[in-house]
């Protein structure tokens with residue numbers, strides 16, 4: 001056969017080509033070992049995040065109630081995420097009702113653990129989890145992101161190169177593995193994004209899928225579905241919210257994350273094929289959850305929501321699918337969908353989120369539309385947390 005190819009060899013070559021191309025792409029984005037940095041925020045952005053008016057913010061500076069911040073030669077103030085946390089603390093001391101500016105957990109509140117879930121890749125799990133984490137952090141919540149996906153997209157977004165930085169160790173796998181698990185605190189990384197810590201993901205996580213059947217036979221405790229929750233116990237007091245970015249499959253990793261969760265967000269692209277596959281996904285999830293529930297897993301959730309992603313308001317068929325979902329699932333479908341927007345994919349090209357890029361780098365209406373949509377979604381998630389805390 002003149003034209004036969006060795007498929008394994010071709011795949012390997014392709015993999016090497018992609019890896020080399022990516023490496024050089026990364027080099028052009030940021031120099032090796034250069035660290036990502038969080039930008040400063042305008043007075044308008046700071047006021048919006050703090051929940052006050054820009055004139056009140058100006059007055060606070062004028063009255064000397066809050067510390068000076070970075071000011072441009074033109075007199076414009078710019079706020080770091082740390083400045084905003086400082087201002088929050090000061091405002092809280094003068095607020096009439098407690099928790100007006102520091103909205104995280106209080107004495108007796110349990111930590112909120114959210115899983116972003118769907119077994120389809122590309123439904124927006126990583127995109128929605130990272131934007132939720134960042135918005136919540138900018139609003140003063142202490143957030144831990146846990147990258148449960150061996151593909152480690154979330155870890156990459158935080159400026160790490162999982163295939164170099166955490167090839168042998170340093171991922172969440174180390175904390176949930178069956179042999180000599182490490183305390184989670186030893187693998188948690190403080191990220192450049194103020195208020196967000198990360199438990200990295202990476203290929204090593206795949207080991208958990210391979211080792212679990214054996215561990216089940218050997219009756220190693222705790223069993224797979226309780227290992228994530230067990231690992232979190234050590235550190236949960238340090239956080240208001242813990243966010244799992246799950247892999248696109250319903251394996252042991254996903255089940256373990258799910259069983260540690262208090263809230264579940266299922267990301268859905270509103271087209272009939274995706275809904276059909278989601279129906280299978282839900283059926284399988286329910287069956288598996290029955291099994292682990294019988295084995296003693298915790299199945300108490302505060303909420304489950306469908307998060308519609310890549311929504312195009314002018315697309316007729318999409319509108320029908322969304323209407324169908326709302327009819328079917330009622331209030332379990334989030335009120336605000338995440339719009340399909342080039343701002344998300346454009347920001348992604350430089351490994352950034354919409355909250356990280358500067359408005360001036362984008363077409364204004366595109367940027368504003370994206371930010372508005374993301375804010376509505378994430379503020380809805382925030383109110384679910386508040387409700388779970390009984391507020």
Ligand SMILES: Nc1ncnc2c1ncn2[C@@H]1O[C@H](COP(=O)(O)OP(=O)(O)O)[C@@H](O)[C@H]1O
Nearest residue numbers: 121122123124125126127310339340341344348
């Ligand atoms: N609302 C959106 N609009 C435009 N692009 C999006 C949107 N949501 C996700 N994407 C893009 O789609 C791709 C897959 O999204 P991702 O969040 O990685 O999905 P998952 O984690 O479910 O596999 C990414 O390149 C992301 O930038």
Ligand SMILES: [Mg+2]
Nearest residue numbers: 125126149153
């Ligand atoms: Mg992902």
